[in-house]
Amino acid sequence: MQSKEERNMNICECNIPRYPISKPDIMPFMTLSDRFYETPGKDGITPRQLIKAYGLPIKKYDKKLKIAMIEAFGNETLGDDLDVFCDFFGIRKNTVNIHFPSGRNAKSNDEWIAESSLDVQWVNALCPEQELHAVFSYDGSFERMYEAVRYASEEIRADIVLMCFGTGEFLSQGEISAYFKNSKSVFVSAAGDTGGNVFFPASSSGVISVGGSTCEMSADGRMITRQRAWRYGGGGKSRYEQIPYFQKAFSPIESMSEGFRALPDVCFYAETNPGAFVYISKPSYDRDVTGGWTTSGGTSLAASCMCALCAHILLSEPLGLEKNRLLPYLYACAGASFYNEPQYYFDDVKTGSNGKYSAKIGWDFCTGLGSPVARQLILG
Numbered sequence: 001m002q003s004k005e006e007r008n009m010n011i012c013e014c015n016i017p018r019y020p021i022s023k024p025d026i027m028p029f030m031t032l033s034d035r036f037y038e039t040p041g042k043d044g045i046t047p048r049q050l051i052k053a054y055g056l057p058i059k060k061y062d063k064k065l066k067i068a069m070i071e072a073f074g075n076e077t078l079g080d081d082l083d084v085f086c087d088f089f090g091i092r093k094n095t096v097n098i099h100f101p102s103g104r105n106a107k108s109n110d111e112w113i114a115e116s117s118l119d120v121q122w123v124n125a126l127c128p129e130q131e132l133h134a135v136f137s138y139d140g141s142f143e144r145m146y147e148a149v150r151y152a153s154e155e156i157r158a159d160i161v162l163m164c165f166g167t168g169e170f171l172s173q174g175e176i177s178a179y180f181k182n183s184k185s186v187f188v189s190a191a192g193d194t195g196g197n198v199f200f201p202a203s204s205s206g207v208i209s210v211g212g213s214t215c216e217m218s219a220d221g222r223m224i225t226r227q228r229a230w231r232y233g234g235g236g237k238s239r240y241e242q243i244p245y246f247q248k249a250f251s252p253i254e255s256m257s258e259g260f261r262a263l264p265d266v267c268f269y270a271e272t273n274p275g276a277f278v279y280i281s282k283p284s285y286d287r288d289v290t291g292g293w294t295t296s297g298g299t300s301l302a303a304s305c306m307c308a309l310c311a312h313i314l315l316s317e318p319l320g321l322e323k324n325r326l327l328p329y330l331y332a333c334a335g336a337s338f339y340n341e342p343q344y345y346f347d348d349v350k351t352g353s354n355g356k357y358s359a360k361i362g363w364d365f366c367t368g369l370g371s372p373v374a375r376q377l378i379l380g
Contacts (some may be wrong), residue, residue, distance in 0.1 A: 040088060040293040043274040045217065047089050047125035050269060050305060052221025055375040056126055061315045065159040067123060067307065068133040068152035071116040072140040073109040077281045078116055085121045085279045092128045096120055101151035102138040112140065115164055118278045118296045119304050123162065126308030133158060142167045146176060153185040159314060159323065162307040163189040164300040166199030169239050173200050177241060180206030186323050188307045190299035191264040192234030196356025199234060202263055205244035208327050209263040210303040211235050212270025213349050213371050228352030229359040229366035230270040233299060236357065236365050237262050246328040251338045253363055265330060267349060267367035268305040272297035309374050318380020333377060334369045345377055346370035
């Protein structure tokens with residue numbers, strides 16, 4: 001059995017790569033408008049488009065969930081930028097509770113400012129009026145990020161924890177994976193943006209892993225084309241995580257993954273061209289911009305969308321669903337032991353590739369079960 005020092009050393013050895021998964025491109029500032037179809041730039045996806053495309057409800061619930069988003073460094077304008085985003089798109093304003101469990105870092109980081117803005121603005125847009133918490137790690141190291149995750153689950157007692165960060169798998173990850181499986185929180189993780197690679201914590205069987213898909217959408221949210229796998233989405237089989245029971249029972253995942261945890265579980269829109277609109281007022285000297293509207297995509301956007309859908313499902317409580325059963329619930333809806341046809345709960349993504357794996361009929365290493373049909377999963 002490894003000592004605590006040896007386990008910590010193994011964690012420290014997996015420092016590369018550590019990154020926020022979203023990669024935004026800043027666009028010139030555009031003036032605000034409250035017109036229904038108005039957008040803050042020529043190319044970009046709006047909340048109304050994704051709400052319509054995926055069948056997300058627009059409703060007010062009698063209770064609220066605590067949703068915690070794990071970020072790094074800091075974002076001084078996070079709350080103000082959320083207000084601007086909400087004003088423009090006609091979304092009910094919300095407050096972001098900000099936490100620094102390992103202390104506040106005097107340094108800022110452009111990528112993490114973009115990441116935290118994306119997470120907060122889009123989770124709030126797709127499931128408004130929840131209790132939002134942004135938990136900032138001191139830096140982007142895995143040790144500090146995991147510390148922030150535990151703070152969100154244990155101190156805030158978050159119902160859902162969103163994790164848009166990743167590192168390569170490492171031998172001692174089982175202890176952390178066990179924490180995810182035994183926690184009372186639901187964990188949602190981006191699968192990564194490096195095309196068919198596997199990252200942790202997305203590879204944990206206690207985490208909902210979200211890959212990427214893409215399609216063309218009309219201004220009012222109609223899918224003009226069928227969804228296809230996003231070319232950079234993460235996916236594959238874990239090196240260390242054993243296949244969980246809900247995947248082992250789901251033919252033919254076990255044979256495909258050779259007895260290891262397979263990912264992603266689901267997919268959501270992740271395209272970067274066009275990406276989704278995000279507002280960031282802080283100037284970025286590295287990018288030589290004065291701040292304003294940006295577009296962002298990747299599996300960070302996909303995971304934020306799935307986080308919002310998970311909130312809708314838990315608030316609607318289909319069949320008395322408990323939080324720690326949410327991930328198995330997705331597989332049960334799809335068919336429990338094989339992929340049901342016709343399929344009512346997921347849009348089976350059958351075309352496209354993430355660069356390493358190709359999408360196919362049923363479950364695959366690009367898009368998992370497919371793209372959720374929100375209204376069906378919420379109804380149960």
